[in-house]
Amino acid sequence: MAAIDIPEVHKFIETIPPFSSLNLLERKQVLTGVSMLYVRQGQTLVLTGEAATVHLIRRGACEIRTPKGGLVDQIADGECFGVSSVMAQNPDGLQVVAMEDSLVYRFNKTHFMQTLEKSEAFGLFFEYTQHNRLRKLSRRQSNELASPALQLSTPVAHIMTRQLILASPEETVQTIAMRMTEARVSSILVVEAERLLGIVTDRDLRSRILALGGSADTLIKDMMTLDPVSLPPDSLVMQAQTLMSESNIHHLPIVDEDKKAVGMLTAADLLRHQELSPLLLINQIHRQQSIDSLANVCKQWPTLIINLIVTDMKPVDVGKVLATVSDNLTRRVIELALDKLGPAPMAFQFLVFGSQARRDQSLGSDQDNGLMLEREPTTAESQYFAELSEFICQGLALCGIRLCPGNIMASNPEWRRTQAGWQQAFSTWIKSSAPSALLHASIFFDIRCVYGSEAPVLALIAAMQREVNKNSVFLATLTRAALATKPPLGFFRHFLLESSGEHKHQLDLKHQGLALINDLARLYGLSCQTYRVATLDRIEQAIREKLISVDTARNLIDAWDKLNGLRLEAQRRHWQATGKASAYLDPKDLSSLERKHLKTTFSIISDVQDVAQQRFLRGYS
Amino acid sequence: MQKLKAWQRFRQSTKRAWSEWEYLVLDIETSGLDAKQDRIVSVGWVCIRNGTIELDSARHIVLDSAKIGDSVGIHMITDSDVQQQGKRQESVLRYLRHLLRERILVMHHAPMELGFLKQAWQAEALPTFSVSWLDTLAIERTKAHRSQQPIQEGGFRLGACRERYGLPEYQGHDALTDALATAELLLAQIAYQGHDCRLQDLNQMGGGRVKFTTR
Numbered sequence: 001m002a003a004i005d006i007p008e009v010h011k012f013i014e015t016i017p018p019f020s021s022l023n024l025l026e027r028k029q030v031l032t033g034v035s036m037l038y039v040r041q042g043q044t045l046v047l048t049g050e051a052a053t054v055h056l057i058r059r060g061a062c063e064i065r066t067p068k069g070g071l072v073d074q075i076a077d078g079e080c081f082g083v084s085s086v087m088a089q090n091p092d093g094l095q096v097v098a099m100e101d102s103l104v105y106r107f108n109k110t111h112f113m114q115t116l117e118k119s120e121a122f123g124l125f126f127e128y129t130q131h132n133r134l135r136k137l138s139r140r141q142s143n144e145l146a147s148p149a150l151q152l153s154t155p156v157a158h159i160m161t162r163q164l165i166l167a168s169p170e171e172t173v174q175t176i177a178m179r180m181t182e183a184r185v186s187s188i189l190v191v192e193a194e195r196l197l198g199i200v201t202d203r204d205l206r207s208r209i210l211a212l213g214g215s216a217d218t219l220i221k222d223m224m225t226l227d228p229v230s231l232p233p234d235s236l237v238m239q240a241q242t243l244m245s246e247s248n249i250h251h252l253p254i255v256d257e258d259k260k261a262v263g264m265l266t267a268a269d270l271l272r273h274q275e276l277s278p279l280l281l282i283n284q285i286h287r288q289q290s291i292d293s294l295a296n297v298c299k300q301w302p303t304l305i306i307n308l309i310v311t312d313m314k315p316v317d318v319g320k321v322l323a324t325v326s327d328n329l330t331r332r333v334i335e336l337a338l339d340k341l342g343p344a345p346m347a348f349q350f351l352v353f354g355s356q357a358r359r360d361q362s363l364g365s366d367q368d369n370g371l372m373l374e375r376e377p378t379t380a381e382s383q384y385f386a387e388l389s390e391f392i393c394q395g396l397a398l399c400g401i402r403l404c405p406g407n408i409m410a411s412n413p414e415w416r417r418t419q420a421g422w423q424q425a426f427s428t429w430i431k432s433s434a435p436s437a438l439l440h441a442s443i444f445f446d447i448r449c450v451y452g453s454e455a456p457v458l459a460l461i462a463a464m465q466r467e468v469n470k471n472s473v474f475l476a477t478l479t480r481a482a483l484a485t486k487p488p489l490g491f492f493r494h495f496l497l498e499s500s501g502e503h504k505h506q507l508d509l510k511h512q513g514l515a516l517i518n519d520l521a522r523l524y525g526l527s528c529q530t531y532r533v534a535t536l537d538r539i540e541q542a543i544r545e546k547l548i549s550v551d552t553a554r555n556l557i558d559a560w561d562k563l564n565g566l567r568l569e570a571q572r573r574h575w576q577a578t579g580k581a582s583a584y585l586d587p588k589d590l591s592s593l594e595r596k597h598l599k600t601t602f603s604i605i606s607d608v609q610d611v612a613q614q615r616f617l618r619g620y621s
Numbered sequence: 622m623q624k625l626k627a628w629q630r631f632r633q634s635t636k637r638a639w640s641e642w643e644y645l646v647l648d649i650e651t652s653g654l655d656a657k658q659d660r661i662v663s664v665g666w667v668c669i670r671n672g673t674i675e676l677d678s679a680r681h682i683v684l685d686s687a688k689i690g691d692s693v694g695i696h697m698i699t700d701s702d703v704q705q706q707g708k709r710q711e712s713v714l715r716y717l718r719h720l721l722r723e724r725i726l727v728m729h730h731a732p733m734e735l736g737f738l739k740q741a742w743q744a745e746a747l748p749t750f751s752v753s754w755l756d757t758l759a760i761e762r763t764k765a766h767r768s769q770q771p772i773q774e775g776g777f778r779l780g781a782c783r784e785r786y787g788l789p790e791y792q793g794h795d796a797l798t799d800a801l802a803t804a805e806l807l808l809a810q811i812a813y814q815g816h817d818c819r820l821q822d823l824n825q826m827g828g829g830r831v832k833f834t835t836r
Contacts, residue, residue, distance in 0.1 A: 005669075006679050008791050035673035038786075038808035058788045101787045101812070102804060106673065185743050 009034075009105075012058060016078045018125035018172045019056075022115070026122075029113040033108025038101070045096040045104075052085040053109040054126070060102025061596065065095045073097065076596060083126050086112060100596075156240050157233035158299055159270070160254050160263035167200070168190050170219035173209055176200060176220060187251040190224050190262050198224035198260045201251055230255045233262055240265055278304060278321045282328045291336060291395045292488055296330065298399040302575060305363050308571045313565035316536055323359035326401065327352075327450045329411045330369075333395040334451050337388050344388065346374040349452035353408065357448040358518065359534050360564065363571045364581025366402040367393065368443055370415035372456060385416055408443055417455045418573060433477040441478060445522060448533055461531045468526045472616075475527055479616035482519035483609050487602035488512050509567040510583040516559045516605050524548055527616070535560060552611055559604040562597060631753070639811055639818050640672035644722055644755070646807065648799035649734055656736035660684075664713060665796030667804050668724065675803045681797035703776050711745040721752045725820070725828075729779050729803045731756035735831055740744075742833040750833045754770040757782065757806050759827025764810070782806055786813070 005028075013019045013027060022030065039045060039060070047053075061076040072094060075081060081096050086109060116123045154360060165183045167176045167190050176188050178203070190198040208214065208223045230253040231240055244252055244267065254263035281297070281304055290295040304325070308318045334350055354368035355361045371389060389410035397403045410416060417425065426444070429437040445464070449457035468474060488507065507513075518535050524547055525531065525538030532541045539557055540546040567583045574582040589594065647666045653659030661684055668678035685708060728734040731754055742750070761782050765772045775781060779802055780790065786809035791798050811818050 005681075006676060006797060006801060007793055007795075008801065009676060011792070012789075028771055032677065034676045036676065036805065036808070037673045038805065038812050043812075059787060101809065103809075105676075562689045 013056075016056070018122045021121045021125075022119060026115060026119060026376055029111055029118075030107065032111045034159040035106045037104050038102060038104060039098040041098050041101050042099050045098070047082050047085050047096065050109070051082075051106065053082055054080050054086050054107045054112050054268055055082045055096075056080050056105040056107070056476065058105055060098065060104070061100040062102060063097045063099050065097060067095065069095075070270050076520075078098075080126070086116075092547050102110055108136060110234075118173055132154065144179070145604045154317075155234050156231060156237055156254055157263065159237065160233070160265045160298070161269060162263050162293075164189055164261060164264055166261070166262050167220055168192065169197055169219070169224070171218065171220050172204065173214070173218045173220065173223065174216040177205060177216075186266070187264065189253055189264065194261070195259045196228070196230065196253055196255050199228040199251060199253060200224045200227045230254055231265075232256065237270065241270055244270070278308075278325050285325075285329050285332050288332065291333070291398055292303075294329070294332060294336070294395070295398040295400075301325075301400050302363060306572050306575065309568045315561055315568055318362075318568060319358075319360040319534075322361045323356060326356055326361060327402070329399055330392075330396065330450050333399065336395065337391040341384065341388055345384055346377070347450050348373050348385070349454075349457050350392070350410065351457065352448050352450050354446055356450075357446040357533050360514075360518075362568055362577055362581070362583075364402065366404050367396055368404050368406075368408045369393070369410050370408070370417070370422075371410045372449075372452070372460070373416060373418050376418055380411075386411075386413065389416060419460055423463055426460075427467060430464075430467050430471055430474045433473065438481045441481075442519065442522070445526060446533055465526065465529075465531045469529070475523070478523050479527070479612055482516070482523050483613055483617075485512070486517055486609070487516055487605040489599070489602045489606060506584040506586050508583060509563055509585050511571060513563040513602070513605070514560070514567060514583075516609070517556060517563070518572070520556065520605070520608055521560075523612060524614065548611070552608055555604045556608050559601040562601050566594075566598070622663045634820075636819055636821050637644075639820050639823060642820055643724045644669040644727050644804075644807070645717075645724040646800050646804035647717075647734065648728070648796045649735055649737055650796045654733075657735075661710065661737055661741055663763060663796045664717070665798070666717075666720075667797075667800050668720075669727075669804055669807070672802070672808075674808065676801075679797060680799065681795065682708050684708060684713060699809055702709040710741060711747070714745055714747055715739060718747070718750050721750075726754040726831075727753050727803060727807055728754065728756055728808070729782075729799070730758045730777075731827075731829075736756075739831075739833055743835055746835050747833070749832060749834045750831060753824070753828065753830050755802055755807070755823055755828040757810060757827070760807075760810050760823060761827075763826040764813075779806065780804065783809075786810070 009031065010027065013031065019027065019030070027457065036058070039062075045051070045055075045062075047184070057075060057077055057079055059077055061074065063071060064073040064075065064081055065071055073426075081094075084094060096536075116126065133362060161545060165179060165188050166186050167179070167188045169190055169192060174286060180186070180188050187199060187201040190200065198221070200223070204223065204225065209216075209218060213222070220490060229243060229247050229249060231243065233254050233256065240252055242332070244250065244265075250267040252260055252264055252265040256262050256587055281300060284297045288297055305318070308321060330350065330352070339342065349372040351370045351372055352368065352372065355365050356368065369392075373385065377385060393403060393409045393411040403409065429440050429444070447461060505559065521535040521538040521542075524542035527547060528541045528545045530541055532538045536557055539548070539553050539560075540587070543553045560581065566585060570585045570589070571581050571583060573589070574584070592596065645666055645668050647664065650662045651659050660789045663681065663683045664683045666679070668675050670678075676800055735754070757779075758777050759776055762772075779799060783802060783806055784790070786804075786806065788805050788809060791802055811823070814822060
């Protein structure tokens with residue numbers, strides 16, 4: 001067999017790692033005996049016999065699946081498959097399915113192996129690829145947390161208990177046992193002039209008093225653990241964990257520079273932190289008695305979101321989980337407000353709009369909310385609701401849900417209305433075609449009740465929906481607005497990028513992508529008979545009411561899912577790097593396959609925009 | 622009678638799967654468009670076996686009789702290339718004939734290429750020789766015709782055909798690159814015909830048999 005001397009082949013191989021690390025001679029060697037094949041989309045490649053070797057995708061995309069069909073990896077131009085059949089003694093029987101028509105180089109096994117042996121960098125690369133794929137495989141299978149390091153690097157101050165049960169050294173075992181039982185804790189800190197002196201735990205009471213037949217009148221100072229192991233509040237969870245397991249203790253007092261006890265960390269706290277779950281967070285939210293402690297608990301909020309993202313939860317489910325947590329947080333803040341200001345003079349509903357209503361919040365979402373009152377308030381009642389709203393909005397802000405820059409909040413008297421008042425507002429927007437009405441449509445028409453009786457809100461929504469349905473001019477205006485922004489289809493080809501500022505050469509996934517789908521879904525949703533508020537539910541409803549074809553709708557659902565996934569991932573990356581949320585995406589962070597997907601996604605949005613234009617603008621444009 | 626039997630045997634065998642055959646995909650660069658006046662400057666080819674393109678089989682040969690002149694701009698072959706690596710047209714044709722004994726000849730736009738080959742055959746006075754051929758352009762045209770999808774002017778050029786199958790855009794346009802490009806196009810066309818594609822099917826879409834004679 002002669003060496004291959006085809007310029008186009010060399011030109012391609014030269015740019016692809018790890019082939020690019022080979023010199024010309026080595027490259028010729030690895031190319032010896034290479035053949036090319038063309039695989040149709042959907043076709044499965046059987047890697048047996050001579051085909052049990054490394055393949056390089058020249059153009060196209062493939063999925064790697066387990067023998068049972070589980071997805072392991074998706075690869076495209078310039079990426080290899082079949083590595084395991086060359087690298088490992090026991091091929092793992094992974095299947096390769098073409099996701100697109102693909103042109104593929106098939107290496108000759110013998111020559112490939114020789115190159116592997118000769119070039120260390122080359123070999124390492126494939127070992128890494130192989131290892132990485134196995135890691136992905138196990139991650140898919142066990143759904144383990146991808147980023148335990150993230151949690152270990154949290155300061156203990158974030159997860160320790162601040163409500164301390166303290167005792168003085170002169171107290172008796174009996175009294176502290178009673179206090180511990182009452183507070184339902186398993187340890188008590190012994191302090192003198194606020195300085196930590198010692199600790200007594202359940203186990204101490206058992207082994208140092210009961211087991212030895214000691215007296216209930218024994219003084220604490222005679223049986224406590226003197227000068228216990230402790231840590232400052234800025235130590236990391238990992239340090240605490242290591243210390244506790246080394247010293248074989250389950251209670252770790254947290255002390256400041258002056259030896260003052262500021263917190264207590266138990267093994268249970270650590271466990272709870274590691275399993276930081278939405279349910280636990282909701283539980284904690286409902287246990288908090290002040291906005292301050294609530295705000296403290298909510299510091300876990302970004303971590304929770306990041307955990308959800310890294311566990312590969314579906315974007316739509318991430319949205320639902322976050323909505324559930326923020327609904328509960330909102331309710332708890334309202335309860336605290338009512339505790340402080342006394343019961344409300346009349347029934348009211350707390351309304352949420354925008355992303356919280358649609359259940360697609362993410363990191364850094366801000367509040368959009370309002371109040372619905374049972375009747376017109378008197379001046380005094382007005383004052384009460386003003387204070388109540390102020391407390392709620394500021395409280396939510398302290399808990400990490402930013403104030404709305406557009407002042408669409410219950411704290412704004414404009415957005416505290418009776419049912420009739422709200423109905424009037426919607427009516428005005430629907431009849432008017434002013435730009436401000438459309439701005440309102442994009443926020444207020446996504447509406448949900450999170451506190452109070454739901455019935456009046458549902459009645460409001462039903463009336464609004466009927467009015468929209470009657471008014472095809474409003475639908476046409478809404479359509480024009482929904483079509484005003486086009487997806488950045490030429491993004492990758494022509495670099496139609498944000499031309500200036502911080503996010504130069506980056507793509508705004510929210511405003512250039514998701515918002516367009518949300519707008520389309522709202523348009524279809526509002527023209528349905530039945531109101532739905534979540535974007536995907538609206539699309540499903542439009543299918544049910546035969547306003548949109550199943551294919552078109554399914555494509556749009558996929559597009560929403562894809563974009564949301566990318567946004568969450570971009571936000572996670574950005575948050576972990578800078579501590580700020582950003583839905584901007586740097587195209588460099590994408591693989592060629594992801595870029596291709598994104599392009600398809602944009603063209604789907606564009607297609608549905610055309611379909612919507614046909615449906616709602618016929619006779620109006 | 623002998624000939625008829627051979628022909629029948631061939632007809633019968635075309636019913637076998639396409640991948641049981643071997644192919645030689647050929648591209649030739651010429652000094653102009655008229656087979657009577659102009660000459661072959663270079664040839665490039667690559668073989669297909671077991672349904673895959675064997676890159677090892679790729680060859681690019683510049684002919685020594687080529688007069689370059691004005692066409693340098695098109696195919697970038699210079700007089701010094703010819704002097705350094707030029708091969709005699711006769712030996713190249715003999716080599717091709719040897720390779721084509723067990724293979725099907727594949728080209729993009731066969732009339733042109735076959736015209737030049739016939740002319741060269743006569744000029745070198747080589748013995749009569751028959752070969753079966755496929756034309757990826759003709760296959761593409763038949764396909765478009767069958768699906769009643771009109772293809773724009775220029776849409777049958779090699780690059781345009783390749784684009785429809787998602788094949789990469791190649792920069793170079795020498796005989797070797799074009800031969801490889803044509804080979805990939807053929808695989809793509811076959812993939813679109815389905816698994817059970819037979820040589821016969823391809824033949825019907827755009828193929829035939831040609832006889833190179835001395836006169």
